[in-house]
Amino acid sequence: MIIVLKPECSKEQLISFKENLTNNYGVKVNTWEGVHSTVLGLIGDTTAIDIDYISAQDIVEDVRRVQEPYKKANRKFHPEDTVIELSNGTKIGDGSLVLMAGPCSVESSSQVCEIARSVKESGAHILRGGAFKPRTSPYAFQGLKAEGLDLLKQARRETGLPIVTEIMRTSHIDMFENVDIIQVGARNMQNFELLKELGKTNKPILLKRGLASTIEELLMSAEYIMAEGNDKVILCERGIRTYETYTRNTLDLSAVPILKSLSHLPVIVDPSHATGKSWLVESMSMAAVAAGADGLIIEVHNNPKCALCDGAQSLTPEQFDRVAKRVNGLKSYLTNN
Numbered sequence: 001m002i003i004v005l006k007p008e009c010s011k012e013q014l015i016s017f018k019e020n021l022t023n024n025y026g027v028k029v030n031t032w033e034g035v036h037s038t039v040l041g042l043i044g045d046t047t048a049i050d051i052d053y054i055s056a057q058d059i060v061e062d063v064r065r066v067q068e069p070y071k072k073a074n075r076k077f078h079p080e081d082t083v084i085e086l087s088n089g090t091k092i093g094d095g096s097l098v099l100m101a102g103p104c105s106v107e108s109s110s111q112v113c114e115i116a117r118s119v120k121e122s123g124a125h126i127l128r129g130g131a132f133k134p135r136t137s138p139y140a141f142q143g144l145k146a147e148g149l150d151l152l153k154q155a156r157r158e159t160g161l162p163i164v165t166e167i168m169r170t171s172h173i174d175m176f177e178n179v180d181i182i183q184v185g186a187r188n189m190q191n192f193e194l195l196k197e198l199g200k201t202n203k204p205i206l207l208k209r210g211l212a213s214t215i216e217e218l219l220m221s222a223e224y225i226m227a228e229g230n231d232k233v234i235l236c237e238r239g240i241r242t243y244e245t246y247t248r249n250t251l252d253l254s255a256v257p258i259l260k261s262l263s264h265l266p267v268i269v270d271p272s273h274a275t276g277k278s279w280l281v282e283s284m285s286m287a288a289v290a291a292g293a294d295g296l297i298i299e300v301h302n303n304p305k306c307a308l309c310d311g312a313q314s315l316t317p318e319q320f321d322r323v324a325k326r327v328n329g330l331k332s333y334l335t336n337n
């Protein structure tokens with residue numbers, strides 16, 4: 001962290017400010033005294049220093065971080081990739097391509113079980129499905145809730161596929177005890193109380209990027225979970241809101257290599273919510289794999305026209321089968337060349 005002091009800063013103020021920094025944060029302070037102003041360079045772990053507190057000091061002209069404000073999610077302090085292993089042996093982040101597929105919402109036993117069987121046959125490793133749905137309108141279908149969780153577990157019993165589903169509130173954590181991966185949706189990416197509670201569990205957490213969140217904000221949200229002791233975080237790029245209206249969101253594929261370089265956590269891509277259009281899912285899935293994604297999460301419905309949620313972006317089982325074949329083909333080409 002670099003701090004530029006105002007020209008009028010006195011010797012006494014400088015000494016007491018430096019003492020304050022050393023005593024409170026345990027950092028080493030280097031000082032460069034120029035003709036017009038003095039510059040301080042803080043060496044050590046500055047993650048706990050509140051940049052707003054520093055800039056609020058009368059003698060401070062400017063302050064800038066040169067180190068990322070996250071530590072546990074930071075590749076600098078953890079160079080090896082994090083690999084998350086589920087109880088059935090499925091690994092995420094080990095260099096393979098993990099496919100998560102299933103309906104936006106769980107609607108009925110036959111619906112979710114039929115989709116689970118077909119996506120498994122196409123090579124999916126994990127079944128996705130929403131039981132609690134964060135909908136833009138309070139009048140839209142809100143999900144089957146607890147019954148939806150039971151139906152996901154039924155589909156898991158029938159197919160052996162681990163399940164990933166979204167949590168919306170802290171008080172539901174106990175209900176998610178038997179879920180394999182807990183998803184935090186885009187709208188809850190900065191629900192810090194929820195993140196902290198999930199950090200106290202040992203469940204893998206699929207953390208989606210908020211629709212108006214920066215890459216650094218996503219990593220800071222991962223840091224919230226990890227700071228409580230849970231380092232099993234999977235990052236998910238699902239499109240951000242821009243001025244473009246043709247697609248539901250704008251898929252920020254550059255986030256994939258950037259996140260992989262800044263962090264050791266696995267990164268997956270959701271081409272369904274990123275585009276909102278089923279015909280774009282295949283090309284964006286291919287692009288995500290080429291960009292280095294560790295996996296994809298794709299919405300699949302056995303009858304998209306009648307889906308209670310997100311039908312326009314859902315693939316049919318046949319379309320998913322084609323996408324799975326193409327991304328797996330691309331992945332093996334990239335691995336061997």
Ligand SMILES: [Mn+2]
Pocket residue numbers: 104105273299309310
């Ligand atoms: Mn959806």
